[in-house]
Amino acid sequence: MSYDRSALSSILARTREACRSYAVLTSKKKNEALANVARQLQEMRPLILEANRADTEAALKAGLSPAMCDRLLLTENRFESMLKGLLEVSNLPDPVGTAVSRWENPDGLIIEKIRVPIGLVGVVYEARPNVTIEVASLCFKAGNGAVLKGGKEAMRSNEVLFRAIWEGLAQANVNPEGVAFLPWSDRKVVADLVSDTTLDVVIPRGGQSLMETVVAHARVPVLRHDQGICHVYVSASAPFLMARDIVLDAKTNRPSTCNSMETLLVHEAQAETFARPFLHLLRERGVTVYGCPRTRQIDSSVAPATPESYRMEYLALTMNMRIVSTFDEALDHIARYSSGHTEAIVTSDVEESERFFREVDSSCVMVNASTRLHDGGVFGLGAEVGISTTRVHARGTMGLPELTTTKYMVRGHGHLRGQ
Amino acid sequence: MSYDRSALSSILARTREACRSYAVLTSKKKNEALANVARQLQEMRPLILEANRADTEAALKAGLSPAMCDRLLLTENRFESMLKGLLEVSNLPDPVGTAVSRWENPDGLIIEKIRVPIGLVGVVYEARPNVTIEVASLCFKAGNGAVLKGGKEAMRSNEVLFRAIWEGLAQANVNPEGVAFLPWSDRKVVADLVSDTTLDVVIPRGGQSLMETVVAHARVPVLRHDQGICHVYVSASAPFLMARDIVLDAKTNRPSTCNSMETLLVHEAQAETFARPFLHLLRERGVTVYGCPRTRQIDSSVAPATPESYRMEYLALTMNMRIVSTFDEALDHIARYSSGHTEAIVTSDVEESERFFREVDSSCVMVNASTRLHDGGVFGLGAEVGISTTRVHARGTMGLPELTTTKYMVRGHGHLRGQ
Numbered sequence: 001m002s003y004d005r006s007a008l009s010s011i012l013a014r015t016r017e018a019c020r021s022y023a024v025l026t027s028k029k030k031n032e033a034l035a036n037v038a039r040q041l042q043e044m045r046p047l048i049l050e051a052n053r054a055d056t057e058a059a060l061k062a063g064l065s066p067a068m069c070d071r072l073l074l075t076e077n078r079f080e081s082m083l084k085g086l087l088e089v090s091n092l093p094d095p096v097g098t099a100v101s102r103w104e105n106p107d108g109l110i111i112e113k114i115r116v117p118i119g120l121v122g123v124v125y126e127a128r129p130n131v132t133i134e135v136a137s138l139c140f141k142a143g144n145g146a147v148l149k150g151g152k153e154a155m156r157s158n159e160v161l162f163r164a165i166w167e168g169l170a171q172a173n174v175n176p177e178g179v180a181f182l183p184w185s186d187r188k189v190v191a192d193l194v195s196d197t198t199l200d201v202v203i204p205r206g207g208q209s210l211m212e213t214v215v216a217h218a219r220v221p222v223l224r225h226d227q228g229i230c231h232v233y234v235s236a237s238a239p240f241l242m243a244r245d246i247v248l249d250a251k252t253n254r255p256s257t258c259n260s261m262e263t264l265l266v267h268e269a270q271a272e273t274f275a276r277p278f279l280h281l282l283r284e285r286g287v288t289v290y291g292c293p294r295t296r297q298i299d300s301s302v303a304p305a306t307p308e309s310y311r312m313e314y315l316a317l318t319m320n321m322r323i324v325s326t327f328d329e330a331l332d333h334i335a336r337y338s339s340g341h342t343e344a345i346v347t348s349d350v351e352e353s354e355r356f357f358r359e360v361d362s363s364c365v366m367v368n369a370s371t372r373l374h375d376g377g378v379f380g381l382g383a384e385v386g387i388s389t390t391r392v393h394a395r396g397t398m399g400l401p402e403l404t405t406t407k408y409m410v411r412g413h414g415h416l417r418g419q
Numbered sequence: 420m421s422y423d424r425s426a427l428s429s430i431l432a433r434t435r436e437a438c439r440s441y442a443v444l445t446s447k448k449k450n451e452a453l454a455n456v457a458r459q460l461q462e463m464r465p466l467i468l469e470a471n472r473a474d475t476e477a478a479l480k481a482g483l484s485p486a487m488c489d490r491l492l493l494t495e496n497r498f499e500s501m502l503k504g505l506l507e508v509s510n511l512p513d514p515v516g517t518a519v520s521r522w523e524n525p526d527g528l529i530i531e532k533i534r535v536p537i538g539l540v541g542v543v544y545e546a547r548p549n550v551t552i553e554v555a556s557l558c559f560k561a562g563n564g565a566v567l568k569g570g571k572e573a574m575r576s577n578e579v580l581f582r583a584i585w586e587g588l589a590q591a592n593v594n595p596e597g598v599a600f601l602p603w604s605d606r607k608v609v610a611d612l613v614s615d616t617t618l619d620v621v622i623p624r625g626g627q628s629l630m631e632t633v634v635a636h637a638r639v640p641v642l643r644h645d646q647g648i649c650h651v652y653v654s655a656s657a658p659f660l661m662a663r664d665i666v667l668d669a670k671t672n673r674p675s676t677c678n679s680m681e682t683l684l685v686h687e688a689q690a691e692t693f694a695r696p697f698l699h700l701l702r703e704r705g706v707t708v709y710g711c712p713r714t715r716q717i718d719s720s721v722a723p724a725t726p727e728s729y730r731m732e733y734l735a736l737t738m739n740m741r742i743v744s745t746f747d748e749a750l751d752h753i754a755r756y757s758s759g760h761t762e763a764i765v766t767s768d769v770e771e772s773e774r775f776f777r778e779v780d781s782s783c784v785m786v787n788a789s790t791r792l793h794d795g796g797v798f799g800l801g802a803e804v805g806i807s808t809t810r811v812h813a814r815g816t817m818g819l820p821e822l823t824t825t826k827y828m829v830r831g832h833g834h835l836r837g838q
Binding site: 020023024105109111116119200201223241245249254335358359362363365368369370372375378379390392396405406411415416417418 | 439442443522524525526528530535537538616619620634635637638640641642660661664665668672673754772776777778780781782783784785786787788789791792793794797798799809810811812814815816824825826827828829830831832833834835836837
């Protein structure tokens with residue numbers, strides 16, 4: 001289907017109109033619709049897996065990287081956890097209509113600040129079919145319309161998944177047109193989508209080039225889900241075993257994720273007690289290290305780190321290591337190179353931990369815990385829309401409440417401004 | 420001083436660097452600095468008033484509208500309330516460091532969500548010198564750096580006001596470079612400012628043409644302070660006196676403000692009981708009315724309302740009036756023409772009031788109260804940054820907390836993701 005801007009505009013207009021009704025659906029009705037979608041997915045499982053196999057084969061043939069092909073693939077196991085995730089979203093408490101605050105002014109005006117849906121949410125994401133279900137269900141549960149643009153390699157999978165979504169909504173007598181799928185693979189679609197002010201907000205999830213397209217063209221608010229250049233600082237007072245386990249977990253638990261550590265900072269007092277044995281361990285684990293000159297004095301086989309290394313999001317078993325003379329030098333390094341995602345300190349000094357909390361300006365700051373723990377599931381928030389690296393609206397892991405906004409509801413009995 | 424983009428870039432870079440220190444100032448230090456600014460303003464009062472007189476005379480000569488000249492003028496009274504406002508900001512509770520929420524996950528990880536400054540805030544506003552002090556003090560109190568671009572007609576006033584701000588901050592040993600003033604009157608400055616990603620957020624306050632410039636060029640998040648096309652609906656069950664007083668207050672209390680009513684909707688059951696006597700009253704009060712055909716049947720001297728009238732923000736003693744057959748027709752009219760700012764219903768029917776709350780999608784929805792009451796001061800929030808018509812981050816009247824974002828602070832004792 002060849003791309004045409006006017007077709008995009010009419011999809012957006014139709015979705016906007018249809019999703020007005022979502023804002024006032026009861027939680028019961030929304031959960032019923034989500035249960036129907038789950039049943040439809042279950043029924044259409046063979047069709048979905050078949051479309052997904054076709055997608056994956058085409059992607060392999062087209063030379064997509066093995067890591068990307070793997071993320072595209074829906075195995076039986078992943079299908080199950082996709083269904084499970086959908087039912088989890090239906091079990092999450094509905095944020096819509098809950099009161100953020102309520103008070104009375106001196107004149108007896110009763111003011112409430114109530115959560116309401118944002119409206120129409122655009123989501124641009126990679127070729128990951130499970131994200132289609134996750135994002136569509138979260139947006140719907142929060143009462144929003146959604147316009148989804150998934151990676152082109154997942155087109156066949158998404159087409160079938162959307163038939164299940166629409167069928168499930170229709171069976172609950174919910175207008176299915178409030179959840180829209182953009183059937184084009186053209187990159188120009190992204191530029192046009194984010195510049196159309198019919199959307200209330202756009203959430204891009206993906207790599208650097210997607211972010212650049214979005215930022216260059218966006219005329220609607222953007223909640224970025226951006227790269228993580230995360231740091232762990234092993235302070236002079238860090239206990240060896242705790243530091244070793246946290247740093248290993250932060251780097252090697254799942255290196256392809258945005259909350260993995262990319263740079264390790266070590267206080268010079270720990271050069272012999274921590275850095276030397278840890279470098280040995282990293283070699284054993286097959287981790288490639290780029291090091292500062294002092295790191296290379298300990299292990300001359302380490303390649304030299306440059307400012308470019310410190311700005312790299314490796315997403316692999318590769319990392320930087322720098323030995324610093326002072327805590328301030330570590331803080332300065334983080335202020336200069338961090339992407340503001342997640343940073344951790346390992347320390348037994350409470351003054352240091354409090355300073356780290358206060359001075360490190362990242363969406364999540366951790367003491368004596370692995371950066372990998374910055375996650376909606378781990379935090380107990382349920383399903384996650386993404387991890388926002390934007391400083392407005394939502395910062396860090398975003399759950400269902402972050403897909404809402406607020407309105408003031410004010411009750412008077414003839415209150416006037418004059419007099 | 421002729422405009423030069425590289426000079427703008429270097430101001431932004433310097434302000435960004437300087438304001439890093441604001442994030443960690445104590446409340447006491449911030450209040451001390453604000454008190455110093457108040458003292459400086461007091462000392463420099465003759466200079467400020469002189470510069471303001473020069474601005475106002477030049478504006479009058481240049482043919483600026485009397486309403487705009489009036490907003491530019493700093494009288495002795497307005498100077499006093501500017502000082503009073505500054506001290507009020509210093510008395511507001513500091514949002515920075517306060518916990519939004521705190522919980523423990525099943526593994527004993529302690530998670531806190533803490534308010535922190537947004538960072539560097541750009542504000543573009545009209546030629547109103549009192550707004551300079553209001554906005555600069557609110558941004559600073561919330562720990563933010565600020566880059567201010569005021570209307571060009573207030574340039575002389577703002578130059579002197581900024582000398583007072585800088586002197587006051589410096590006396591408290593606070594780096595004054597975190598609060599910057601853009602000394603250019605070129606409109607191109609706005610386009611360049613909002614496209615510079617050194618800013619974390621930009622708040623535009625002003626008319627339609629400013630908003631268009633901002634939306635067209637913004638590459639940073641925008642919190643719009645946009646027009647108010649506000650409605651009051653007088654329902655079939657509205658008591659006459661309450662309806663009369665609320666509608667009059669909403670229209671005539673201060674017609675130039677964004678929370679004034681522009682369109683009155685009346686249920687047909689009230690055509691004789693409310694619309695007819697009220698039209699008479701409006702004529703007496705010198706209010707110009709554009710009306711629907713049924714309004715014109717009651718009063719043939721009323722000019723016909725068109726879709727264009729319904730989209731007008733008059734900001735004057737002019738309004739639209741439409742008689743509707745049903746409550747739904749009123750809701751549809753609001754959904755079509757409202758700018759999402761503030762709407763009110765006058766009713767004695769609780770079912771109607773609850774439906775109005777639920778279905779009207781505006782930043783503030785009021786029952787039996789005048790739209791003019793949507794105001795930070797009236798709500799008891801203290802000074803107001805503006806009324807956001809954006810659907811993300813903040814909606815409706817914005818106070819000090821809306822100038823902050825959050826970060827997660829997570830405490831573990833060796834917590835890992837693996838295992």
